[in-house]
Amino acid sequence: MHEITCYTMKKNISDIKTRFTFDGGIKRTNVFFVAIAEAFLFVLSILKETFSRDFEYKEFFRQCFQIGYKTLPLISITGIIIGFVITIQSRPVLIKFGAVTMLPGMVAVSLIREMGPVITALICAGKIGSGMGAELGSMRVSEQIDAMEVSATNPVKFLVVTRVWAATLMIPLLILYADALGIIGGWAGANIKGNVSFVLFFSQAFGHVIFMDLFPAIVKSFFFGAIIGLVGCYKGYTAGRGTESVGKAANSAVVVSSLLVIIVDMIAVQITDLL
Protein backbone atom coordinates (compact mmCIF):
# COMPACT_ATOMS: atom_id res chain seq x y z
CA MET A 1 0.00 0.00 0.00
CA HIS A 2 1.16 3.52 -0.69
CA GLU A 3 2.45 5.68 2.11
CA ILE A 4 -0.59 7.22 3.73
CA THR A 5 -0.22 10.97 3.47
CA CYS A 6 -2.58 13.68 2.47
CA TYR A 7 -0.92 13.80 -0.91
CA THR A 8 -1.30 10.11 -1.59
CA MET A 9 -4.66 9.72 0.12
CA LYS A 10 -6.56 11.02 -2.89
CA LYS A 11 -4.64 8.65 -5.13
CA ASN A 12 -5.43 5.69 -2.87
CA ILE A 13 -9.10 6.58 -2.89
CA SER A 14 -9.01 6.99 -6.66
CA ASP A 15 -7.35 3.56 -6.99
CA ILE A 16 -10.01 1.96 -4.82
CA LYS A 17 -12.76 3.59 -6.85
CA THR A 18 -11.18 2.43 -10.10
CA ARG A 19 -11.03 -1.13 -8.84
CA PHE A 20 -14.71 -1.10 -7.97
CA THR A 21 -16.27 0.40 -11.06
CA PHE A 22 -18.35 -2.65 -11.99
CA ASP A 23 -21.90 -2.45 -13.17
CA GLY A 24 -25.06 -3.42 -11.33
CA GLY A 25 -25.45 -4.56 -7.74
CA ILE A 26 -21.78 -5.20 -7.15
CA LYS A 27 -21.08 -1.52 -7.80
CA ARG A 28 -23.77 -0.40 -5.36
CA THR A 29 -22.51 -2.78 -2.68
CA ASN A 30 -18.97 -1.67 -3.21
CA VAL A 31 -19.86 2.01 -2.92
CA PHE A 32 -20.46 1.34 0.77
CA PHE A 33 -17.10 -0.36 1.22
CA VAL A 34 -15.34 2.36 -0.78
CA ALA A 35 -16.90 4.96 1.55
CA ILE A 36 -15.69 2.98 4.58
CA ALA A 37 -12.20 2.68 3.06
CA GLU A 38 -12.14 6.43 2.31
CA ALA A 39 -13.14 7.29 5.86
CA PHE A 40 -10.59 4.83 7.26
CA LEU A 41 -7.78 6.35 5.16
CA PHE A 42 -8.89 9.81 6.22
CA VAL A 43 -8.71 8.93 9.92
CA LEU A 44 -5.36 7.22 9.36
CA SER A 45 -3.91 10.31 7.66
CA ILE A 46 -5.15 12.49 10.54
CA LEU A 47 -3.45 10.23 13.09
CA LYS A 48 -0.24 10.24 11.08
CA GLU A 49 -0.21 14.03 10.67
CA THR A 50 -1.05 14.56 14.36
CA PHE A 51 2.20 12.97 15.42
CA SER A 52 4.37 14.36 12.61
CA ARG A 53 6.61 17.40 13.12
CA ASP A 54 5.52 21.04 13.02
CA PHE A 55 2.07 20.79 14.58
CA GLU A 56 0.03 23.87 13.59
CA TYR A 57 -0.41 25.25 17.13
CA LYS A 58 -1.53 28.72 16.04
CA GLU A 59 -4.36 27.33 13.89
CA PHE A 60 -5.21 24.80 16.62
CA PHE A 61 -5.69 27.56 19.22
CA ARG A 62 -7.67 29.63 16.72
CA GLN A 63 -9.97 26.68 16.20
CA CYS A 64 -10.26 26.13 19.97
CA PHE A 65 -11.39 29.75 20.21
CA GLN A 66 -13.84 29.35 17.31
CA ILE A 67 -15.29 26.11 18.65
CA GLY A 68 -15.15 26.84 22.35
CA TYR A 69 -15.65 30.53 22.93
CA LYS A 70 -17.95 31.26 20.00
CA THR A 71 -20.30 28.42 20.95
CA LEU A 72 -20.62 29.58 24.56
CA PRO A 73 -23.75 31.79 24.13
CA LEU A 74 -25.70 28.98 22.45
CA ILE A 75 -24.58 26.39 24.99
CA SER A 76 -25.29 28.76 27.90
CA ILE A 77 -28.89 29.33 26.87
CA THR A 78 -29.45 25.66 26.05
CA GLY A 79 -27.85 24.43 29.29
CA ILE A 80 -29.96 26.68 31.50
CA ILE A 81 -33.16 25.79 29.66
CA ILE A 82 -32.48 22.03 29.82
CA GLY A 83 -32.02 22.16 33.62
CA PHE A 84 -35.01 24.42 33.99
CA VAL A 85 -37.28 22.20 31.91
CA ILE A 86 -36.17 18.94 33.56
CA THR A 87 -36.96 20.43 36.96
CA ILE A 88 -40.36 21.80 35.94
CA GLN A 89 -41.32 18.49 34.29
CA SER A 90 -40.03 16.23 37.07
CA ARG A 91 -41.29 18.16 40.10
CA PRO A 92 -44.99 17.10 39.92
CA VAL A 93 -44.04 13.44 39.49
CA LEU A 94 -41.62 13.53 42.42
CA ILE A 95 -44.23 15.29 44.59
CA LYS A 96 -46.68 12.49 43.71
CA PHE A 97 -44.15 9.93 44.96
CA GLY A 98 -43.24 12.03 47.98
CA ALA A 99 -39.69 12.36 46.79
CA VAL A 100 -39.42 16.06 46.04
CA THR A 101 -36.20 16.27 48.10
CA MET A 102 -34.63 14.04 45.46
CA LEU A 103 -35.24 16.71 42.81
CA PRO A 104 -31.77 18.37 42.90
CA GLY A 105 -30.02 14.99 42.78
CA MET A 106 -32.19 13.72 39.97
CA VAL A 107 -31.61 16.86 37.93
CA ALA A 108 -27.84 16.68 38.49
CA VAL A 109 -27.53 12.97 37.72
CA SER A 110 -29.70 13.11 34.59
CA LEU A 111 -27.85 16.18 33.34
CA ILE A 112 -24.37 14.85 33.98
CA ARG A 113 -24.97 11.28 32.79
CA GLU A 114 -27.14 11.84 29.76
CA MET A 115 -28.96 15.06 28.99
CA GLY A 116 -25.97 17.40 29.15
CA PRO A 117 -23.58 15.37 26.99
CA VAL A 118 -26.10 14.26 24.36
CA ILE A 119 -28.00 17.51 23.92
CA THR A 120 -24.82 19.60 23.93
CA ALA A 121 -23.21 17.21 21.43
CA LEU A 122 -26.24 17.39 19.15
CA ILE A 123 -26.21 21.19 19.29
CA CYS A 124 -22.48 21.18 18.55
CA ALA A 125 -23.07 18.78 15.65
CA GLY A 126 -25.49 21.37 14.26
CA LYS A 127 -23.29 24.40 14.84
CA ILE A 128 -19.70 23.17 14.69
CA GLY A 129 -20.10 20.12 12.41
CA SER A 130 -22.08 22.00 9.80
CA GLY A 131 -19.67 24.94 10.04
CA MET A 132 -16.68 22.69 9.39
CA GLY A 133 -18.46 20.90 6.53
CA ALA A 134 -19.45 24.17 4.87
CA GLU A 135 -16.11 25.91 5.43
CA LEU A 136 -13.92 23.10 4.14
CA GLY A 137 -16.43 22.32 1.38
CA SER A 138 -16.31 25.89 0.13
CA MET A 139 -12.51 25.87 0.40
CA ARG A 140 -12.49 22.75 -1.79
CA VAL A 141 -14.88 24.29 -4.34
CA SER A 142 -12.94 27.58 -4.53
CA GLU A 143 -9.62 25.70 -4.90
CA GLN A 144 -8.25 27.06 -1.61
CA ILE A 145 -7.31 23.53 -0.49
CA ASP A 146 -5.51 22.99 -3.81
CA ALA A 147 -3.74 26.33 -3.31
CA MET A 148 -2.52 25.11 0.07
CA GLU A 149 -1.20 21.90 -1.45
CA VAL A 150 0.77 23.68 -4.14
CA SER A 151 2.16 26.03 -1.46
CA ALA A 152 3.82 22.89 -0.04
CA THR A 153 1.43 23.00 2.92
CA ASN A 154 -0.28 19.83 3.99
CA PRO A 155 -3.99 20.73 4.09
CA VAL A 156 -4.88 17.73 6.23
CA LYS A 157 -2.38 18.88 8.81
CA PHE A 158 -3.36 22.55 8.70
CA LEU A 159 -7.12 22.32 8.26
CA VAL A 160 -8.26 18.93 9.46
CA VAL A 161 -5.94 17.88 12.29
CA THR A 162 -6.33 21.23 14.05
CA ARG A 163 -10.13 21.20 13.77
CA VAL A 164 -10.56 17.59 14.84
CA TRP A 165 -8.38 18.01 17.94
CA ALA A 166 -9.93 21.35 18.81
CA ALA A 167 -13.40 19.76 18.65
CA THR A 168 -12.22 16.72 20.65
CA LEU A 169 -10.90 18.93 23.45
CA MET A 170 -13.41 21.77 23.42
CA ILE A 171 -16.69 19.85 23.24
CA PRO A 172 -16.12 18.02 26.57
CA LEU A 173 -15.45 21.43 28.18
CA LEU A 174 -18.64 22.79 26.64
CA ILE A 175 -20.52 19.78 27.97
CA LEU A 176 -19.21 20.32 31.53
CA TYR A 177 -20.14 24.00 31.21
CA ALA A 178 -23.64 23.07 30.00
CA ASP A 179 -24.00 20.64 32.94
CA ALA A 180 -23.08 23.38 35.43
CA LEU A 181 -25.51 25.87 33.87
CA GLY A 182 -28.16 23.15 33.69
CA ILE A 183 -27.98 22.72 37.46
CA ILE A 184 -28.33 26.50 37.89
CA GLY A 185 -31.33 26.33 35.54
CA GLY A 186 -32.67 23.50 37.68
CA TRP A 187 -32.35 25.65 40.79
CA ALA A 188 -34.23 28.46 39.01
CA GLY A 189 -36.94 25.98 37.99
CA ALA A 190 -37.24 24.67 41.55
CA ASN A 191 -37.76 28.20 42.83
CA ILE A 192 -40.73 28.91 40.61
CA LYS A 193 -43.08 26.89 42.74
CA GLY A 194 -40.88 26.24 45.75
CA ASN A 195 -38.28 28.00 47.79
CA VAL A 196 -34.87 26.43 47.97
CA SER A 197 -31.56 28.19 48.55
CA PHE A 198 -28.83 27.98 45.94
CA VAL A 199 -26.36 26.42 48.39
CA LEU A 200 -28.86 23.79 49.56
CA PHE A 201 -29.85 22.91 45.97
CA PHE A 202 -26.20 22.53 44.95
CA SER A 203 -25.21 20.51 48.00
CA GLN A 204 -28.21 18.18 47.50
CA ALA A 205 -27.47 17.92 43.79
CA PHE A 206 -23.82 16.95 44.19
CA GLY A 207 -24.62 14.77 47.18
CA HIS A 208 -26.16 12.30 44.75
CA VAL A 209 -23.46 12.46 42.10
CA ILE A 210 -20.77 9.81 42.31
CA PHE A 211 -17.53 9.36 40.35
CA MET A 212 -19.11 6.74 38.10
CA ASP A 213 -21.73 9.27 37.01
CA LEU A 214 -19.10 11.76 35.95
CA PHE A 215 -16.29 9.61 34.54
CA PRO A 216 -18.16 7.73 31.75
CA ALA A 217 -19.88 10.99 30.77
CA ILE A 218 -16.55 12.76 30.37
CA VAL A 219 -15.06 9.85 28.42
CA LYS A 220 -17.97 9.70 25.99
CA SER A 221 -17.82 13.51 25.61
CA PHE A 222 -14.36 13.17 24.07
CA PHE A 223 -15.75 10.63 21.61
CA PHE A 224 -18.62 12.97 20.77
CA GLY A 225 -16.13 15.78 20.12
CA ALA A 226 -13.96 13.56 17.94
CA ILE A 227 -16.98 12.34 15.95
CA ILE A 228 -18.24 15.87 15.30
CA GLY A 229 -14.78 17.07 14.24
CA LEU A 230 -14.03 14.04 12.09
CA VAL A 231 -17.37 13.91 10.31
CA GLY A 232 -17.51 17.68 9.74
CA CYS A 233 -13.98 17.77 8.33
CA TYR A 234 -14.39 14.59 6.29
CA LYS A 235 -17.59 15.77 4.64
CA GLY A 236 -16.10 19.19 3.87
CA TYR A 237 -12.69 17.96 2.75
CA THR A 238 -14.11 15.36 0.39
CA ALA A 239 -16.84 17.64 -0.99
CA GLY A 240 -17.34 17.67 -4.75
CA ARG A 241 -16.46 20.52 -7.06
CA GLY A 242 -19.82 22.24 -7.47
CA THR A 243 -21.37 24.78 -5.10
CA GLU A 244 -24.21 22.34 -4.50
CA SER A 245 -21.74 20.04 -2.78
CA VAL A 246 -21.05 22.67 -0.08
CA GLY A 247 -24.68 22.47 1.05
CA LYS A 248 -24.58 18.69 0.85
CA ALA A 249 -21.37 18.57 2.90
CA ALA A 250 -22.83 20.79 5.63
CA ASN A 251 -26.08 18.88 5.69
CA SER A 252 -24.58 15.41 5.76
CA ALA A 253 -22.05 16.52 8.41
CA VAL A 254 -24.95 17.32 10.75
CA VAL A 255 -26.98 14.23 9.89
CA VAL A 256 -24.12 11.72 10.12
CA SER A 257 -22.48 13.20 13.22
CA SER A 258 -25.84 13.45 15.05
CA LEU A 259 -26.60 9.84 14.20
CA LEU A 260 -23.15 8.70 15.29
CA VAL A 261 -23.44 10.65 18.57
CA ILE A 262 -26.68 8.79 19.37
CA ILE A 263 -25.16 5.41 18.41
CA VAL A 264 -21.99 6.01 20.45
CA ASP A 265 -24.13 7.15 23.36
CA MET A 266 -26.09 3.89 23.20
CA ILE A 267 -22.86 1.87 23.19
CA ALA A 268 -21.42 3.98 26.04
CA VAL A 269 -24.54 3.41 28.12
CA GLN A 270 -24.25 -0.34 27.61
CA ILE A 271 -20.57 -0.33 28.58
CA THR A 272 -21.24 1.87 31.64
CA ASP A 273 -24.01 -0.47 32.68
CA LEU A 274 -21.57 -3.38 32.71
CA LEU A 275 -19.08 -1.54 34.95
Added chain:
Amino acid sequence: MTNTAQKVMNTSDVSGSKDVVIKITNLKKGFGSQPVLKNVSLQLMNGENLAILGKSGSGKSVLIKCIVRLLNPDDGVINVLGEDMRALNSKHLGEIRKKIGFLFQSGALYDSMTVKQNLEFPLRRIKKHLVQKEIDEKVKEALDHVGLSDAIDKMPSQLSGGMRKRISLARTIVVDPQIMLYDEPTTGLDPITSNEISTLINDVQKKYKTSSIIITHDIACARLTANRVIMLKDGEVYLDGTLAEFEKTTDPLITSFFK
Protein backbone atom coordinates in the same frame (compact mmCIF):
# COMPACT_ATOMS: atom_id res chain seq x y z
CA MET B 1 2.87 12.81 -40.40
CA THR B 2 1.08 16.11 -39.80
CA ASN B 3 2.82 19.42 -39.27
CA THR B 4 1.65 19.36 -35.69
CA ALA B 5 3.12 16.00 -34.92
CA GLN B 6 6.31 17.02 -36.69
CA LYS B 7 6.69 20.09 -34.53
CA VAL B 8 6.20 18.11 -31.33
CA MET B 9 8.84 15.63 -32.45
CA ASN B 10 11.23 18.48 -33.21
CA THR B 11 10.84 20.11 -29.81
CA SER B 12 11.29 16.74 -28.11
CA ASP B 13 14.71 16.37 -29.69
CA VAL B 14 16.18 18.83 -27.22
CA SER B 15 14.88 16.92 -24.20
CA GLY B 16 18.34 16.38 -22.85
CA SER B 17 19.01 20.12 -22.70
CA LYS B 18 19.29 21.65 -19.26
CA ASP B 19 17.25 24.60 -20.58
CA VAL B 20 14.15 22.43 -20.45
CA VAL B 21 12.33 23.11 -17.16
CA ILE B 22 9.21 21.03 -17.82
CA LYS B 23 9.07 18.05 -20.14
CA ILE B 24 5.86 16.09 -20.55
CA THR B 25 5.86 12.87 -22.54
CA ASN B 26 2.79 10.89 -23.61
CA LEU B 27 0.63 12.16 -20.76
CA LYS B 28 -2.74 10.48 -20.37
CA LYS B 29 -5.46 11.38 -17.90
CA GLY B 30 -9.12 10.44 -17.79
CA PHE B 31 -12.00 10.60 -15.36
CA GLY B 32 -13.86 7.30 -15.22
CA SER B 33 -14.37 6.17 -18.79
CA GLN B 34 -13.93 9.70 -20.17
CA PRO B 35 -10.39 10.41 -21.46
CA VAL B 36 -9.39 14.06 -21.08
CA LEU B 37 -5.72 14.03 -22.01
CA LYS B 38 -5.04 11.33 -24.59
CA ASN B 39 -1.39 11.65 -25.47
CA VAL B 40 0.12 15.01 -24.63
CA SER B 41 3.82 15.72 -25.09
CA LEU B 42 5.32 19.17 -24.66
CA GLN B 43 8.16 21.01 -23.06
CA LEU B 44 8.74 24.38 -21.46
CA MET B 45 12.09 26.03 -21.96
CA ASN B 46 13.87 28.17 -19.39
CA GLY B 47 12.62 31.78 -19.40
CA GLU B 48 9.85 31.01 -21.87
CA ASN B 49 6.20 32.03 -21.69
CA LEU B 50 4.22 29.18 -23.21
CA ALA B 51 0.53 29.79 -23.82
CA ILE B 52 -1.73 26.75 -24.07
CA LEU B 53 -4.90 27.46 -25.96
CA GLY B 54 -7.92 25.31 -26.46
CA LYS B 55 -11.69 25.17 -26.22
CA SER B 56 -13.36 24.62 -22.86
CA GLY B 57 -13.07 20.96 -21.93
CA SER B 58 -9.98 20.36 -24.04
CA GLY B 59 -7.97 19.44 -20.94
CA LYS B 60 -5.91 22.62 -20.41
CA SER B 61 -6.51 22.96 -16.67
CA VAL B 62 -6.21 19.20 -16.16
CA LEU B 63 -2.80 19.39 -17.82
CA ILE B 64 -1.30 21.93 -15.40
CA LYS B 65 -2.95 20.25 -12.42
CA CYS B 66 -1.18 17.05 -13.49
CA ILE B 67 2.12 18.95 -13.64
CA VAL B 68 1.93 19.85 -9.91
CA ARG B 69 0.23 16.53 -9.15
CA LEU B 70 -2.98 18.03 -7.88
CA LEU B 71 -4.29 15.34 -10.22
CA ASN B 72 -2.50 12.05 -10.70
CA PRO B 73 -1.91 11.17 -14.38
CA ASP B 74 -2.95 7.75 -15.63
CA ASP B 75 0.15 7.34 -17.78
CA GLY B 76 3.11 9.26 -19.18
CA VAL B 77 6.12 11.09 -17.80
CA ILE B 78 6.16 14.56 -16.23
CA ASN B 79 9.63 15.88 -15.64
CA VAL B 80 9.91 19.16 -13.73
CA LEU B 81 13.33 20.70 -13.08
CA GLY B 82 14.90 17.32 -13.73
CA GLU B 83 12.61 15.41 -11.34
CA ASP B 84 10.09 12.78 -12.37
CA MET B 85 6.99 14.14 -10.63
CA ARG B 86 5.18 10.80 -10.66
CA ALA B 87 8.00 9.06 -8.83
CA LEU B 88 8.34 11.61 -6.02
CA ASN B 89 7.21 10.88 -2.46
CA SER B 90 5.24 13.53 -0.58
CA LYS B 91 8.35 15.13 0.96
CA HIS B 92 10.18 15.58 -2.33
CA LEU B 93 6.98 16.59 -4.08
CA GLY B 94 6.65 19.37 -1.51
CA GLU B 95 10.21 20.50 -2.27
CA ILE B 96 9.50 20.73 -6.02
CA ARG B 97 6.19 22.49 -5.40
CA LYS B 98 8.07 25.22 -3.52
CA LYS B 99 9.69 26.14 -6.83
CA ILE B 100 6.38 26.30 -8.71
CA GLY B 101 3.87 29.13 -8.50
CA PHE B 102 0.28 28.32 -9.40
CA LEU B 103 -2.25 31.05 -10.13
CA PHE B 104 -5.70 29.53 -9.85
CA GLN B 105 -8.57 30.51 -12.09
CA SER B 106 -10.64 31.62 -9.10
CA GLY B 107 -7.69 33.26 -7.34
CA ALA B 108 -8.13 30.81 -4.45
CA LEU B 109 -7.39 33.42 -1.79
CA TYR B 110 -7.95 32.14 1.75
CA ASP B 111 -11.28 33.69 2.75
CA SER B 112 -10.59 33.66 6.48
CA MET B 113 -7.31 35.58 6.16
CA THR B 114 -6.48 39.19 5.32
CA VAL B 115 -4.44 40.00 2.21
CA LYS B 116 -1.31 40.25 4.38
CA GLN B 117 -1.98 36.88 6.01
CA ASN B 118 -2.63 35.36 2.58
CA LEU B 119 0.83 36.43 1.45
CA GLU B 120 2.49 35.46 4.72
CA PHE B 121 0.98 31.96 4.64
CA PRO B 122 3.22 30.46 1.90
CA LEU B 123 6.19 32.60 2.96
CA ARG B 124 6.22 31.21 6.52
CA ARG B 125 6.07 27.65 5.22
CA ILE B 126 8.40 27.85 2.25
CA LYS B 127 10.95 30.42 3.50
CA LYS B 128 11.14 29.28 7.10
CA HIS B 129 14.41 31.09 7.76
CA LEU B 130 12.87 34.56 7.29
CA VAL B 131 12.26 36.75 10.33
CA GLN B 132 9.13 38.89 10.68
CA LYS B 133 10.84 42.04 9.35
CA GLU B 134 11.97 40.23 6.20
CA ILE B 135 8.51 38.70 5.76
CA ASP B 136 6.94 42.17 6.02
CA GLU B 137 9.37 43.50 3.43
CA LYS B 138 8.67 40.68 0.98
CA VAL B 139 4.90 41.08 1.41
CA LYS B 140 5.19 44.82 0.78
CA GLU B 141 7.41 44.27 -2.26
CA ALA B 142 4.99 41.73 -3.79
CA LEU B 143 2.00 43.99 -3.17
CA ASP B 144 3.86 46.98 -4.63
CA HIS B 145 4.64 44.87 -7.69
CA VAL B 146 0.94 44.23 -8.35
CA GLY B 147 0.05 47.81 -7.39
CA LEU B 148 -2.14 46.94 -4.42
CA SER B 149 -0.19 48.04 -1.35
CA ASP B 150 -3.28 49.76 0.02
CA ALA B 151 -5.21 46.49 0.17
CA ILE B 152 -2.84 44.90 2.70
CA ASP B 153 -5.38 44.76 5.55
CA LYS B 154 -8.45 43.97 3.46
CA MET B 155 -10.29 40.67 3.47
CA PRO B 156 -10.67 38.82 0.11
CA SER B 157 -14.43 39.47 0.22
CA GLN B 158 -13.69 43.21 0.01
CA LEU B 159 -11.75 42.84 -3.26
CA SER B 160 -12.97 43.02 -6.86
CA GLY B 161 -12.31 40.18 -9.33
CA GLY B 162 -9.28 41.91 -10.83
CA MET B 163 -7.87 42.75 -7.39
CA ARG B 164 -8.29 39.14 -6.27
CA LYS B 165 -6.31 37.98 -9.31
CA ARG B 166 -3.56 40.52 -8.57
CA ILE B 167 -3.35 39.57 -4.90
CA SER B 168 -3.32 35.92 -5.88
CA LEU B 169 -0.45 36.67 -8.25
CA ALA B 170 1.35 38.53 -5.45
CA ARG B 171 0.88 35.50 -3.17
CA THR B 172 2.40 33.30 -5.85
CA ILE B 173 5.44 35.47 -6.63
CA VAL B 174 6.20 36.30 -2.99
CA VAL B 175 8.07 32.99 -2.63
CA ASP B 176 10.22 33.58 -5.75
CA PRO B 177 9.12 30.58 -7.86
CA GLN B 178 11.18 29.39 -10.82
CA ILE B 179 8.12 28.23 -12.76
CA MET B 180 4.73 29.93 -12.98
CA LEU B 181 1.57 28.11 -13.98
CA TYR B 182 -1.33 30.42 -14.80
CA ASP B 183 -4.77 28.83 -15.02
CA GLU B 184 -6.91 31.16 -17.14
CA PRO B 185 -5.54 34.36 -15.57
CA THR B 186 -7.86 36.74 -17.45
CA THR B 187 -11.11 34.77 -17.41
CA GLY B 188 -14.06 36.79 -16.13
CA LEU B 189 -12.22 40.12 -16.27
CA ASP B 190 -12.98 43.17 -18.40
CA PRO B 191 -10.58 43.90 -21.33
CA ILE B 192 -8.71 46.66 -19.46
CA THR B 193 -8.10 44.55 -16.35
CA SER B 194 -7.23 41.56 -18.56
CA ASN B 195 -4.65 43.71 -20.26
CA GLU B 196 -3.22 44.76 -16.88
CA ILE B 197 -2.96 41.13 -15.75
CA SER B 198 -1.23 40.18 -19.02
CA THR B 199 1.25 43.02 -18.51
CA LEU B 200 1.84 41.80 -14.97
CA ILE B 201 2.58 38.29 -16.28
CA ASN B 202 5.29 39.80 -18.51
CA ASP B 203 6.63 41.90 -15.63
CA VAL B 204 6.85 38.80 -13.42
CA GLN B 205 8.79 36.96 -16.10
CA LYS B 206 11.24 39.84 -16.49
CA LYS B 207 11.70 40.55 -12.79
CA TYR B 208 11.74 37.02 -11.37
CA LYS B 209 13.18 35.27 -14.48
CA THR B 210 10.39 32.70 -14.39
CA SER B 211 9.37 30.17 -17.00
CA SER B 212 5.61 30.15 -17.42
CA ILE B 213 2.75 28.11 -18.77
CA ILE B 214 -0.32 30.24 -19.37
CA ILE B 215 -3.56 28.34 -19.82
CA THR B 216 -5.99 30.59 -21.61
CA HIS B 217 -8.60 30.95 -24.30
CA ASP B 218 -8.07 34.70 -24.34
CA ILE B 219 -6.19 35.42 -27.57
CA ALA B 220 -5.35 38.97 -26.43
CA CYS B 221 -3.63 37.54 -23.36
CA ALA B 222 -1.74 35.00 -25.48
CA ARG B 223 -0.67 37.73 -27.92
CA LEU B 224 0.67 39.90 -25.10
CA THR B 225 2.44 37.22 -23.10
CA ALA B 226 3.39 34.17 -25.17
CA ASN B 227 6.73 33.37 -26.77
CA ARG B 228 5.29 30.10 -28.00
CA VAL B 229 1.76 28.70 -28.29
CA ILE B 230 0.32 25.21 -28.10
CA MET B 231 -3.22 24.44 -29.16
CA LEU B 232 -4.93 21.49 -27.46
CA LYS B 233 -7.80 19.73 -29.15
CA ASP B 234 -9.64 16.73 -27.76
CA GLY B 235 -6.90 16.03 -25.26
CA GLU B 236 -4.04 16.12 -27.76
CA VAL B 237 -1.54 18.71 -28.95
CA TYR B 238 -3.03 20.04 -32.19
CA LEU B 239 -0.42 22.64 -33.07
CA ASP B 240 2.82 23.84 -31.47
CA GLY B 241 4.48 26.97 -32.75
CA THR B 242 5.05 30.68 -32.45
CA LEU B 243 2.24 33.23 -32.55
CA ALA B 244 3.31 34.27 -36.04
CA GLU B 245 2.98 30.67 -37.23
CA PHE B 246 -0.45 30.40 -35.64
CA GLU B 247 -1.62 33.58 -37.31
CA LYS B 248 -0.35 32.46 -40.71
CA THR B 249 -2.02 29.05 -40.71
CA THR B 250 -5.20 28.42 -42.70
CA ASP B 251 -6.40 25.63 -40.39
CA PRO B 252 -10.11 26.41 -39.72
CA LEU B 253 -9.88 25.65 -35.97
CA ILE B 254 -6.92 27.97 -35.49
CA THR B 255 -8.32 30.74 -37.65
CA SER B 256 -11.67 30.62 -35.82
CA PHE B 257 -9.75 31.04 -32.56
CA PHE B 258 -7.70 33.95 -33.82
CA LYS B 259 -10.56 35.88 -35.43
